Amino acid sequence: MIDFHGVTKRYGPVQALDGIDLRIEEAEFVALLGPSGCGKSTLLNLLAGFEAPSEGGIGFAGAAIGRPGPDRAVVFQDAALLPWLSVQDNVTFGPRMRGDAPAGYAARTAELLGLVGLQGFEDALPSQLSGGMRQRVGLARALVMQPRALLMDEPFGALDAQTRLAMQQLLLDVWQTLRTTVLFVTHDIDEAILLADRVCVMTARPGRILRDIPIDLPRPRSLALLTQPGFVAYKADIMQALHPGR
Amino acid sequence: MARDGTRLTGVPAEPRWRQPALAALRGASALALPLLILAAWQWAGGERGVLLGGALPTPLRVWEAWQAWAFGPVGMGLNAYSGTWLGAVLFSAGRVAQGFLLAVALAVPLGILIGWSRGAAALVDPTIQMLRPIPITAWLPFSIAIFGIRDFGAIFLIALGVFYPVVVNATQGAREVERNWIRAALMLGSGRMKILLHVVLPAALPAIFTGMRIGLGVGWTAVIVSEMVAVKSGLGYVLWDAYYVGRMDVVLADMATIGVLGLLTDRAILLLAGRLLRWRALAAHGGGR
Ligand SMILES: Nc1ncnc2c1ncn2[C@@H]1O[C@H](COP(=O)(O)OP(=O)(O)OP(=O)(O)O)[C@@H](O)[C@H]1O
Ligand SMILES: [Mg+2]
Numbered sequence: 001m002i003d004f005h006g007v008t009k010r011y012g013p014v015q016a017l018d019g020i021d022l023r024i025e026e027a028e029f030v031a032l033l034g035p036s037g038c039g040k041s042t043l044l045n046l047l048a049g050f051e052a053p054s055e056g057g058i059g060f061a062g063a064a065i066g067r068p069g070p071d072r073a074v075v076f077q078d079a080a081l082l083p084w085l086s087v088q089d090n091v092t093f094g095p096r097m098r099g100d101a102p103a104g105y106a107a108r109t110a111e112l113l114g115l116v117g118l119q120g121f122e123d124a125l126p127s128q129l130s131g132g133m134r135q136r137v138g139l140a141r142a143l144v145m146q147p148r149a150l151l152m153d154e155p156f157g158a159l160d161a162q163t164r165l166a167m168q169q170l171l172l173d174v175w176q177t178l179r180t181t182v183l184f185v186t187h188d189i190d191e192a193i194l195l196a197d198r199v200c201v202m203t204a205r206p207g208r209i210l211r212d213i214p215i216d217l218p219r220p221r222s223l224a225l226l227t228q229p230g231f232v233a234y235k236a237d238i239m240q241a242l243h244p245g246r
Numbered sequence: 247m248a249r250d251g252t253r254l255t256g257v258p259a260e261p262r263w264r265q266p267a268l269a270a271l272r273g274a275s276a277l278a279l280p281l282l283i284l285a286a287w288q289w290a291g292g293e294r295g296v297l298l299g300g301a302l303p304t305p306l307r308v309w310e311a312w313q314a315w316a317f318g319p320v321g322m323g324l325n326a327y328s329g330t331w332l333g334a335v336l337f338s339a340g341r342v343a344q345g346f347l348l349a350v351a352l353a354v355p356l357g358i359l360i361g362w363s364r365g366a367a368a369l370v371d372p373t374i375q376m377l378r379p380i381p382i383t384a385w386l387p388f389s390i391a392i393f394g395i396r397d398f399g400a401i402f403l404i405a406l407g408v409f410y411p412v413v414v415n416a417t418q419g420a421r422e423v424e425r426n427w428i429r430a431a432l433m434l435g436s437g438r439m440k441i442l443l444h445v446v447l448p449a450a451l452p453a454i455f456t457g458m459r460i461g462l463g464v465g466w467t468a469v470i471v472s473e474m475v476a477v478k479s480g481l482g483y484v485l486w487d488a489y490y491v492g493r494m495d496v497v498l499a500d501m502a503t504i505g506v507l508g509l510l511t512d513r514a515i516l517l518l519a520g521r522l523l524r525w526r527a528l529a530a531h532g533g534g535r
Contacts, residue, residue, distance in 0.1 A: 050429050068432040080426035084448045084525040094434030097444065127529035145434060 001026040001181055002047065002149060006056035009042050016042040018206035020056070024149075024198075029175060029182045031196035033189065033238065039207030040185040044153050047183065048074050061148055070094055073142035075152040079134040081126040081141070087113070088122040091140045105144060112140040115174055132163040136170070143174075149181040156191070168194055169223055176220045189242075193217075193234045194225055201241045211241045303495040308502070311495035327484065327496055331503070337480035338473065339507060341397065342465045345404025349461065353409045354454055357416025358446055367417075374413060382407040382468050390476050400472035400480075407468040408461035412454065419453025420446050452526055455519040459512060466508045481507075 002024040009017040016039040024030050032040050045051045047058055049068040058065045060072065068074075081090045089096075091113065095105040113119050116136040126134055135155055142150060156164045168191060175182065175195075186192050192199045193215055201211040217230055225231050284305045291297050291304030303311070318328030359366045360374075382403055393399035423446050431445045473482025481500055488496035520527070 048429075048433055050432070068429070070433065070435040072433065074429070074433045076426050076430065078426065080424070080430045082427060082430070082445065082448070083529055084451075084523075093431070093444075094436075097431070097434060097436040097440045125525050125528055127525065141430075141434070 001028070001061060002183070003059035004043075004047075004056070005059070007043075007046060007053045007058060008055040009039070009046060009051070010054045015206040017046075017053075018208050020207070020209060022200065022209060024181060024183060027179045027181055029184065029195060029197045031184045031186055031192035031199045032202065033186060033192045033199055033242075034202030034207065035204050035242070036187060038202045038204050040187075040202065041153050043207065044074075044151050044183060044185050047149075048072055048151055070098075070145035071148045073145050073147035073150055075135070075138045075142050075150065075155045077154045077157050079126070079131075079138040081134060081137055083126050086123050086125060087118060087129070087137050090126065090137055091144055093141065094145045108146075109140075109144055112143055115143075115177070116140050116170065130163070131159050132167055135159070135167060139171075139174070143178065143180075147180065149183065152182065152184045154185055154187070157186070157188075164191075165223055171195060172221050189235055189238050190226060193231055193238070194221065194223070199234075199238060201238060211238075213238065213241075301494060303498065307495045308498040311493070312499035312502070315496060315499060326491075327488070327493070330484075334479065334481050334484050334500075335503065335507065338469050338482065338504075339511075341400045341473075341477075341480065342404055342462075342469050342511070345401045345468070346408050346458075346462060346465050348401065349405040349408035349465075350412055350458060352405075353412035353457070354416050354447075357413040357454075357457075358420045358442060358450060360413070361417040361420025361450070362442060362446055371417070374410070378410050378414075382464065383471055386472065386475055389472070395476055395478065397477065399476045400469060403472045403476075404465045404468040407464035408458075411460040411464065412457040415453040415457030415460075416450055419450025422453075423449040452519075452523055455515065455523065459515055462511055462515060463508065466504065466511075470504060 002022070004020045004022040007017055007020040008015070020043060022043075032043065034040050042051070046053050047060070047065065049065055049072065065072070082093065085093065088109070091109050092102075092105060095109075110119075113122065116139055118133065118136055118140065121129065121133065126137065129137070138155070156167045159167060172195065182195075184192075184195060196215055199211075199213045199215060200209050201213065202208065203210045213234070215234060217225060217234075287297075288304045288306060291302075291307075296303050296307070312331070314325055315327045316329075316331040318325060320329035356370065360371050361367070385403060385406060389399045389402050393402060427445050427449060428441060431441045436444065469480065470482035470485065473480040474486040477483060481504055485497060485500045485504075488494075488500065
């Protein structure tokens with residue numbers, strides 16, 4: 001479904017990514033974990049089509065990726081909602097720009113707003129929402145496009161611990177219903193294990209994939225997983241990979 | 247910035263009951279100084295109602311002159327200005343409106359384009375920056391030579407004066423659009439034109455309004471200057487004409503009229519901005535990012 005082969009990215013003298021090979025299957029949830037500045041966002045931006053690789057190529061659904069598009073919907077760390085549009089208008093922005101008839105997306109929009117718990121807030125402006133609510137709008141805005149893959153760049157990184165847990169549970173529930181392919185960038189080990197089928201651990205810059213760890217924990221999952229022995233074992237393994245010798 | 251309590255309502259934290267009282271107090275203190283000056287000026291004029299050997303009429307004289315100018319019978323008696331006030335106001339305001347709209351219609355798309363595209367910036371921006379230092383008053387003879395003593399000479403000058411601040415601010419606004427807003431629109435499948443229209447333009451709107459407010463001030467300056475020299479009607483024409491025939495009371499009434507019109511049109515723009523940019527006021531109260 002997603003296929004990075006030999007992808008390298010340089011910004012002038014700075015090498016952000018070095019020879020990335022990564023395959024992600026359809027309906028797989030992959031977490032990308034690594035220290036700050038190791039090139040996680042760069043990798044995601046290349047897949048989104050916002051930037052082009054210096055070397056190598058990226059395949060998506062059997063073809064080379066082209067310009068950014070709704071088949072690879074992105075959820076941004078700061079939500080990146082359009083602040084002059086209401087929740088409803090932010091969520092329907094994509095379909096409206098594409099020229100869809102309202103009948104074609106009205107039901108889907110209402111359903112998604114329900115799924116992310118935002119019914120009743122359709123007319124609110126982004127600045128009237130809390131950080132967690134803004135992220136949920138960002139998620140609904142991406143999902144309304146019915147993307148083949150969802151690219152999430154530390155979507156909960158700026159939230160407080162409590163809200164963050166709630167959002168992780170919400171994402172587990174949403175994924176359980178929709179089963180979209182997800183590439184999820186984070187530097188939170190717990191988050192990666194809790195959400196993903198596979199955790200890819202990256203090295204410090206220039207980023208390379210250091211370990212590719214399948215997470216064999218049963219679904220549907222919930223926050224209760226965080227304290228179970230199986231979970232803790234994965235955590236020890238990943239911490240060892242990230243900080244060897246400690 | 248109080249984050250809590252203002253979140254879902256956008257109401258500022260100040261208790262409601264204090265607001266009218268505070269506003270009244272502020273209004274009163276704002277009026278105190280002008281009233282004092284008017285009173286002293288009136289008193290200094292004494293019985294004859296003029297100061298400085300007749301050059302400066304008192305406020306009451308000016309008020310009477312304005313009443314005759316505004317409400318007197320037209321074309322009667324010795325007072326050539328009688329009843330012509332509204333006409334003069336409409337001439338001047340109409341020219342400002344036309345010049346303003348013409349300038350905004352050109353400057354907003356151009357500014358957005360310059361701010362968005364490096365190519366457009368390289369092509370057009372240097373020319374604008376080269377012409378901008380020429381004061382609009384310096385364009386006056388040029389305008390008369392090209393357009394003659396006609397309406398469009400004044401409108402050209404006004405449009406020129408409004409154009410620069412609007413184009414510069416629109417450019418700035420379009421340049422400072424958050425990169426992720428554009429990326430979000432891109433990944434949602436929007437094309438270039440849609441992004442310009444639905445992301446860059448709304449994002450640049452606050453800057454555009456700043457430019458329009460500055461531009462409007464320049465527009466009023468331009469209309470008065472060009473009517474004094476290049477056109478034979480309007481408040482600027484009356485201003486100069488009244489000065490020539492020694493009617494300083496009309497001159498002062500004219501100045502006051504221009505001031506009030508400038509204030510009112512500025513308020514109108516602010517009101518429109520308040521409507522269109524409600525999201526921004528809310529973001530300022532509610533914390534935003
Ligand atoms: N547009 C750019 N120009 C120059 N250097 C860049 C650019 N974008 C990223 N870099 C550099 O590339 C490296 C990787 O950046 P990237 O944002 O992908 O890291 P990250 O893993 O997402 O970090 P974080 O966890 O802090 O978000 C960094 O050293 C960064 O400074
Ligand atoms: Mg990043």
